[in-house]
Amino acid sequence: MPAYVPKKAWERDGQDKEKWFKRKHAHHHILEKPHREQMEQRYEGIERKKRRERMEYVRQDEETRYYKDVLKQRRSNALIDHLFGTNAVLAALKSNKRKRFGKLYLHSPKDTDKFSEIMELAKELNINVKDSTKQELNILTDNAVHNGIVLETRPMEIETIKSMGSEVTEDNFSVRVLNDIVGDSSTEEIAVNSYGKRFPLGLYLDEISDPHNVGAILRSAYFLGVDFVVFSERNCAPLSPVVAKSSSGAIEFSKLFKVGKPLTFFDESKKNGWVFISTVAPNDSRNKSKQVDTDFISDILQKSPVILVVGSEGTGIRTNLINKSEYLVAVTNGREMNECVDSLNVSVATALLISKILV
Known part of the structure; x- marks a missing residue:
């Protein structure tokens, strides 16, 4: 027995399938156009932001590499020691046995009596105090426990x-x-x-x-x-x-x-x-x-x-x-x-x- 096959909508209207769909759903595309444009603008904005972020990341990475190289060269200088830690720095300043002191690098050190004494001695010895980042102190001390205090000085000579x-x-x-x-x-x-x-x-x-x-x-x-x-x-x-x-x-x-x-x-x-x-x-x-x-x-x-x-x-x-x-x-x-x-x-x-x- 022949199977009954119902006619499609475009067949009932006597039209081509593509033309029927265009007539039937053209207004949908018109209504969606502002939304599509808005989304395209949004995506373009996101891509521009990502490009800016990538460029900034590259710039910061290059700057950080240069910064690290400079600090590593300074750390590897045989004529310079970077003392770190509250007691070590305070003892060096109190004994004043080393030939020369450079900069005193600080990053959020704890406000204690010893730190106050370090600052007083640094002022008496005309030592330049510099506010630094934790990254800088980590590089200078090879990631040691520095307590936020690093003193640039000549090595101990005996x-x-x-x-x-x-x-x-x-x-x-x-x-x-x-x-x-x-x-x-x-x-x-x-x-x-x-x-x-x-x-x-x-x-x-x-x-x-x-x-x-x-x-x-x-x-x-x-x-x-x-x-x-x-x-x-x-x-x-x-x-x-x-x-x-x-x-x-x-x-x-x-x-x-x-x-x-x-x-x-x-x-x-x-x-x-x-x-x-x-x-x-x-x-x-x-x-x-x-x-x-x-x-x-x-x-x-x-x-x-x-x-x-x-x-x-x-x-x-x-x-x-x-x-x-x-x-x-x-x-x-x-x-x-x-x-x-x-x-x-x-x-x-x-x-x-x-x-x-x-x-």
Whole structure:
């Protein structure tokens, strides 16, 4: 049976399909035209805004890259340090030991008594204060915790010494300062700033490469009453802003020296009456006959000056320096140790030993 197929509307009207639709719906397009024009204008406005934003982003990106390059060049300048943190900056300004200060950069620092003191000292020292962005301070400090305060200054300079001198009392000691230009040395007397009647106690840092450990050692040494600190010139962390921050400013008030020839320093200092005591791990089997306790070191300090030697984080003190030392000392453990935790951090061990010897 034939199927019934109803006629389409344009067939019933006897018109072409395209013409029928144009006649039927032409008014719809006319009504929609203002809306379409409005939408087209809106889209054009959005595209123009996006183009402006893209151009501004490119401009800012180029400006930021240039800005970063300038700041990185300034940060990488070997003649400039950027001290950061409230205590480190305040200590540098109070001690005034550095040769020159540049700008003081600030970004929303907390209004504390220490900050007020920083501003007063900056005014007294005619330091230019500059309001900066957080990004600028992050670049200058390599994203360190700067507390919104960064001080541009010359790096810390310390004297190179040949040996400790023979003139030693409870009130002062002497060092043989090496003149790098003429290769000669001269004697310089330094007052002892320690508590109680005893001879000077110094620290010798042998190849400690972590600046945070160096800073922590300087902080503990200054707090507990160590009279001076000597650095191995090679393979020790430089006295950078990271060290200054980790030391909480103690680097600015401590008596610091560096040594280029450790073995010569040990030999000549021993001839001048100085006693060297190296720190070792409790399980160190080297020179067991030399090992003493901290009470023994306290007794030695009543008779002669002492230098406590501490070594690198991984390998400890070099064997040739241990052999040159008169005695060895260790921080004894208070329990049976697991091999995963068989030693202390060098800064912690140093602080414990100093505390047991002096306090």
